[in-house]
Amino acid sequence: MVQYSPPLDAAFAALSDPTRRGILERLGRGEATISDLAAAFGMTLTGIKKHVRILEQAGLVTTKKVGRVRYCRLGPRRLEDETTWIAAYRQMLEAQLDRLGDFLEQEKGSLP
Amino acid sequence: MVQYSPPLDAAFAALSDPTRRGILERLGRGEATISDLAAAFGMTLTGIKKHVRILEQAGLVTTKKVGRVRYCRLGPRRLEDETTWIAAYRQMLEAQLDRLGDFLEQEKGSLP
Numbered sequence: 001m002v003q004y005s006p007p008l009d010a011a012f013a014a015l016s017d018p019t020r021r022g023i024l025e026r027l028g029r030g031e032a033t034i035s036d037l038a039a040a041f042g043m044t045l046t047g048i049k050k051h052v053r054i055l056e057q058a059g060l061v062t063t064k065k066v067g068r069v070r071y072c073r074l075g076p077r078r079l080e081d082e083t084t085w086i087a088a089y090r091q092m093l094e095a096q097l098d099r100l101g102d103f104l105e106q107e108k109g110s111l112p
Numbered sequence: 113m114v115q116y117s118p119p120l121d122a123a124f125a126a127l128s129d130p131t132r133r134g135i136l137e138r139l140g141r142g143e144a145t146i147s148d149l150a151a152a153f154g155m156t157l158t159g160i161k162k163h164v165r166i167l168e169q170a171g172l173v174t175t176k177k178v179g180r181v182r183y184c185r186l187g188p189r190r191l192e193d194e195t196t197w198i199a200a201y202r203q204m205l206e207a208q209l210d211r212l213g214d215f216l217e218q219e220k221g222s223l224p
Contacts, residue, residue: 004130012128018116021197028204030211060201074205079198085133086191086198089172092140093186099142 007059011082014058019043020051024060024074031073119171123194126170131155132163136172136186143185 014020019041026032026040038048052072055061059077063070126132131153138144138152150160164184167173171189175182 008133009128009130012124015197016121016124016128018121021120024201024204028201028207030208074201074208078205079201083195083198083202085127086195089136089140089186089191090195092136093190095140096142096186 005081007077008081008085010058011060011077011079014054014060017051017054020055023048023051023055023072027061027072027074031071034070034072037072117193119189120193120197122170123172123189123191126166126172129163129166132167135160135163135167135184139173139184139186143183146182146184149184 022041023037026037032040034045034048034052037043037052038045041048052061052063056063060074060079061072062075063072065071134153135149138149144152146157146160146164149155149164150157153160164173164175168175172186172191173184174187175184177183
């Protein structure tokens with residue numbers, strides 16, 4: 001019954017941390033190096049690298065090393081499956097509310 | 113720079129596990145007890161309770177105890193902020209691809 005989806009697991013886990021979401025928002029404004037990110041977030045290089053590695057493994061960040069400098073940008077994953085999953089949840093919740101509404105209507109109708 | 117958002121953290125972390133997503137999909141088809149879920153997922157009551165607690169803390173599942181039986185249903189969170197966040201990421205990725213496209217066009221234009 002459980003649908004195993006490692007990409008979905010990794011993407012949601014990557015997004016569950018505020019610093020990682022912050023890194024993605026920063027990269028949304030343009031490419032940045034690990035040092036840029038460390039400065040922007042007041043973190044050590046090691047700390048930022050750990051977050052970037054998690055984002056990279058989830059496919060949310062691509063990095064490229066040029067000499068001694070590592071550049072980071074968004075992608076390649078487009079979070080399509082994640083969007084679909086969340087939309088499905090919202091639809092299920094709506095349907096549940098509708099069922100509850102129908103039930104209450106019915107109960108009201110059966111009052112004397 | 114980092115936007116702390118405990119609800120967003122908790123919801124994404126809750127969604128990062130396939131059993132928890134499976135529980136939500138099951139509840140999308142109607143209310144279920146802890147025992148129903150344990151049977152459906154071939155897990156112990158303790159194991160299911162742990163997952164349900166995480167979902168409940170993230171606002172994705174509501175539980176109600178009637179006598180000795182605990183009933184679970186979806187909600188109350190509608191994952192609106194999560195939808196907005198993911199949509200923003202996708203938009204940033206599109207913009208990045210556009211900028212890259214413009215750059216490549218420019219480079220092509222400057223060829224002899």
